[in-house]
Amino acid sequence: MNERNDLLVALAGQQNAGKSTLFNMLTGARQHVANYPGVTVDKKYGQYSDTEGVVRTVDLPGTYSLTSFSLEERVARDFLIQERPDVTINVVDGSNLHRSLHLTLQILEMELPVVLALNMMDVAEGRGLAIDQAALSTRLGLPVVRTVGRKGEGRAPLRTAIRALAAADKPQTTKFPVTYGPLEPDLVALTQAIQTTPELTGMPARWLALKLLECDAQAATWVRERLEPAQAEPLLEQAAALSATFERNNGLDVSDHLVSCRERAVSNLLDGVTTDPESGRPTLTDRIDRVLLNRLAAPAFLVLTVFLIYQIAIVWGYELTNYTWPILAKTRELIAGVLPEAGFLVDPYTRSMGLWLVDSANTLLNYVPIFLILFALIAMLEDSGYMARIAFILDKVLHRFGLHGQSTLPLILGGVFAGGCAVPGVMATKGIPDNRARMATILTVPFMNCLAKVPLYTLLLGIFFVEDKSLMMFYISTMTIIFALLVSKLLTKTVLRGEETSPFVMELPTYHLPTVSGVLRRAFERTWIYIKKVGTIVVAVAVVVFTLLQFPGVPEERMAEFEHRGEAAVVAFERAMAGNAYQRLATAEHIGPLVNYYNDYKRAKLNASGAEGSRAVNARFEQRNPEYYPLVSRPKGDKDARKANRYLRKLSSERKSIRREMKEERITNSLLGMIGRSMEPVTQFAGFDWKINVALLSSFAARESSVATLGVLFQQDEDQNASLEERMGAETMAGGATALLGTAIILFFALYPPCLATTVMVKVQTGSYKWMIFSIVFPTLLGLGVASAVYSIGLATGTSGIAMMSWTYFSALALLLILGFLGGRSGRNLRSTSVDSTETGEVRA
Amino acid sequence: MPKSPERPALTLNDIRPGRRARIRRHLARGAVRQRLMDLGLMPNVEVILVRSAPLGDPIELKLEATSLTLRRREASTIEIFDDE
Ligand SMILES: Nc1nc2c(ncn2[C@@H]2O[C@H](COP(=O)(O)OP(=O)(O)OP(=O)(O)O)[C@@H](O)[C@H]2O)c(=O)[nH]1
Numbered sequence A: 001m002n003e004r005n006d007l008l009v010a011l012a013g014q015q016n017a018g019k020s021t022l023f024n025m026l027t028g029a030r031q032h033v034a035n036y037p038g039v040t041v042d043k044k045y046g047q048y049s050d051t052e053g054v055v056r057t058v059d060l061p062g063t064y065s066l067t068s069f070s071l072e073e074r075v076a077r078d079f080l081i082q083e084r085p086d087v088t089i090n091v092v093d094g095s096n097l098h099r100s101l102h103l104t105l106q107i108l109e110m111e112l113p114v115v116l117a118l119n120m121m122d123v124a125e126g127r128g129l130a131i132d133q134a135a136l137s138t139r140l141g142l143p144v145v146r147t148v149g150r151k152g153e154g155r156a157p158l159r160t161a162i163r164a165l166a167a168a169d170k171p172q173t174t175k176f177p178v179t180y181g182p183l184e185p186d187l188v189a190l191t192q193a194i195q196t197t198p199e200l201t202g203m204p205a206r207w208l209a210l211k212l213l214e215c216d217a218q219a220a221t222w223v224r225e226r227l228e229p230a231q232a233e234p235l236l237e238q239a240a241a242l243s244a245t246f247e248r249n250n251g252l253d254v255s256d257h258l259v260s261c262r263e264r265a266v267s268n269l270l271d272g273v274t275t276d277p278e279s280g281r282p283t284l285t286d287r288i289d290r291v292l293l294n295r296l297a298a299p300a301f302l303v304l305t306v307f308l309i310y311q312i313a314i315v316w317g318y319e320l321t322n323y324t325w326p327i328l329a330k331t332r333e334l335i336a337g338v339l340p341e342a343g344f345l346v347d348p349y350t351r352s353m354g355l356w357l358v359d360s361a362n363t364l365l366n367y368v369p370i371f372l373i374l375f376a377l378i379a380m381l382e383d384s385g386y387m388a389r390i391a392f393i394l395d396k397v398l399h400r401f402g403l404h405g406q407s408t409l410p411l412i413l414g415g416v417f418a419g420g421c422a423v424p425g426v427m428a429t430k431g432i433p434d435n436r437a438r439m440a441t442i443l444t445v446p447f448m449n450c451l452a453k454v455p456l457y458t459l460l461l462g463i464f465f466v467e468d469k470s471l472m473m474f475y476i477s478t479m480t481i482i483f484a485l486l487v488s489k490l491l492t493k494t495v496l497r498g499e500e501t502s503p504f505v506m507e508l509p510t511y512h513l514p515t516v517s518g519v520l521r522r523a524f525e526r527t528w529i530y531i532k533k534v535g536t537i538v539v540a541v542a543v544v545v546f547t548l549l550q551f552p553g554v555p556e557e558r559m560a561e562f563e564h565r566g567e568a569a570v571v572a573f574e575r576a577m578a579g580n581a582y583q584r585l586a587t588a589e590h591i592g593p594l595v596n597y598y599n600d601y602k603r604a605k606l607n608a609s610g611a612e613g614s615r616a617v618n619a620r621f622e623q624r625n626p627e628y629y630p631l632v633s634r635p636k637g638d639k640d641a642r643k644a645n646r647y648l649r650k651l652s653s654e655r656k657s658i659r660r661e662m663k664e665e666r667i668t669n670s671l672l673g674m675i676g677r678s679m680e681p682v683t684q685f686a687g688f689d690w691k692i693n694v695a696l697l698s699s700f701a702a703r704e705s706s707v708a709t710l711g712v713l714f715q716q717d718e719d720q721n722a723s724l725e726e727r728m729g730a731e732t733m734a735g736g737a738t739a740l741l742g743t744a745i746i747l748f749f750a751l752y753p754p755c756l757a758t759t760v761m762v763k764v765q766t767g768s769y770k771w772m773i774f775s776i777v778f779p780t781l782l783g784l785g786v787a788s789a790v791y792s793i794g795l796a797t798g799t800s801g802i803a804m805m806s807w808t809y810f811s812a813l814a815l816l817l818i819l820g821f822l823g824g825r826s827g828r829n830l831r832s833t834s835v836d837s838t839e840t841g842e843v844r845a
Numbered sequence B: 001m002p003k004s005p006e007r008p009a010l011t012l013n014d015i016r017p018g019r020r021a022r023i024r025r026h027l028a029r030g031a032v033r034q035r036l037m038d039l040g041l042m043p044n045v046e047v048i049l050v051r052s053a054p055l056g057d058p059i060e061l062k063l064e065a066t067s068l069t070l071r072r073r074e075a076s077t078i079e080i081f082d083d084e
């Protein structure tokens, strides 16, 4: 220890005991806290300073014990053994002391200095449970501190206890070693063997001996790493022999024996320490569950919850965007004002690129209010304890298709019915203990209805399915989960076959009232992840797409033609203005700015709300340029101004149509256009022409780009009032497109690969580029296959788009039901088969 | 593992909601066995089968202060005493 007296402190304890809460309380950090077992999966560092120095603090994942079976246990155990923290805070759930102390005894066996934090004491006391802290402390020989993490109680005493323990000169030895009855002689023998091996001195000998007797795989690895084989093997053989003899003589597994010895020890320890007058009486949680988990009522409550989330976050959230959108629009105007002014035919690159970026970002930022509400509601579900119940209710269905009860949270975040975002969804798969189900969840979350898919759906419905809008919307929003379950089943049976599985054994936490700060913090954090995605990946890709659309540009001789037409229009304007009172404005230096002024004015008027807003616009423009103003405001009685306005309108619309043609030419010639065209031979079977290909390509950046790109491809004049729907409809219909094409696009889009940000998250969560590439290639092929099949069959049989959609939907549903039913049958057969932990669980009927 | 002689032993999968049972032994091994024990499902411990999920699986158990849920598949590996 150095003179500044810095410390390393670890927080260890069982799942959901409140470790992360206490960690946040001690360090002021913002670790994720949720009323759900197994939230923290990796260790997290933080620190605080007290008068003596810096205290580095580590939040460990929750573990029920310290074997090497699960990842969390390995993470926690490795840390405790290898880092040997100066102080370990063992966080225990005071309302569930008996079970918690099993872990405490194991930590003590590691010969670590321990402070016992009796957390959740509000719950314990509320239940009438009394704990004699002094007695507990004396019996265990440990400092015991009472804490209520949720209310921030116990920070100072905890910090004091940490310092006091660290300052104690003689290392703490527990007054409470567990004795292991008939195993004790073997244990002593092995402990001595370990103690006399110098290479193993750093290790707590008795603990290592226990682990070796338990035949713990990782403990054996440690021994092999530290010792020469000539030394290691005899030691391991000795342990194995002792353990085998014990099992033969006692008819009992060593691990089982250890657990039952600890169980006896805990019972003795607690005898007279706790009094629980109301033991056996139903708790508040029991009473709530009697209603919420009632066989008949449970599905209704679940549906109600999902509906409420949908209604509050999506429906009302959208209404909120009516208030936030003007802010974004105003920002765009501000930026547009700062950027160099538009040219007559060609705009400076800084302008067009700047506005492109702002538009791309704005489409995404528009969802921020929705996400804030959505994530706050989900955090409330998590923190209250209901999320764990949802997992309980849905596990059977999800499990049948290769998922897991705990896939619920990722699927909800991804947007099962309501709309969400796959990035936090994929992130939330961390806590799923079953690896195969976790992989299946990661790969299917992107099929959910991410909010960004909605604009394209809305657009397509507006073009092709005006009459069947609500039916199509129903199909789209329920189709995703059907597809996801089918895909998950498929993947589980094929590529994921070999992945490790583990059972669904989970504690149902007690209900807590969610804390305001916790919920808000969580909502802001997840929304921030989303905003970061907008700020980084989406903007970066927007630049790439912009560049691919700009180059190589309009060919020179065509450009000359356009310029010629532009000049002709200007000349015509000048000629018309001859003799007009405003003729002085029809000169080269004025015409450009005048046209821009005219367009800005029209757009401002269009966006202005009410007579009040309209007057404000007038005032602003009069102030901006009093000289030009009469030409746009057309004062009564000023005949010349009215005439000039008419000529100006003509000039402006001619300019627009030239610009539109130029843009179209530019995109047709552009690199992205070429790529889109080169894909036509493949995508023609799905009915996609190059424009749609380009849109779908750009939506890989972020789904919402698809609509933006389509907007560019089906260019509009700035003041043309035709919406994108009308333009695209007119153009594609003219090209012979039908609702069948709409269906093909929608199906493709529903199965479309995740956006770039999500694939990055897939890489993070699976830790492999292989899976990341798979998450792109597989859905692309699947989507293209389904879209092509539907389009080709529809075309061949002359079936309409909506009919093909219904066919697809009900075929998928039928397949789902058949698989679900068959899965059920084989599930029942499983009961009679033998069970062991490594079995993958796939026994054919 | 010695096989039970005549009829198959009762497991947690065989009792109805609301019933109590005392755990006899686990048939599962390795990680699953360890997890079940860690959660408090040790031999001789009394549990109550509180309910099964609306679709019949998984089930909820109560022992002392904790509620646990596990699938029927795992429940069928936990043998109970046939006392009642
Ligand atoms: N009533 C009450 N609730 C608490 C207390 N401390 C924490 N909680 C709540 O208990 C739940 C679990 O807290 P976490 O800090 O996430 O638990 P953890 O030990 O980190 O859990 P894992 O990371 O899953 O192992 C959260 O809902 C907390 O708000 C407390 O003293 N009293």
Ligand SMILES: [Mg+2]
Pocket: A019, A020, A021, A032, A033, A039, A040, A062
């Ligand atoms: Mg935690």
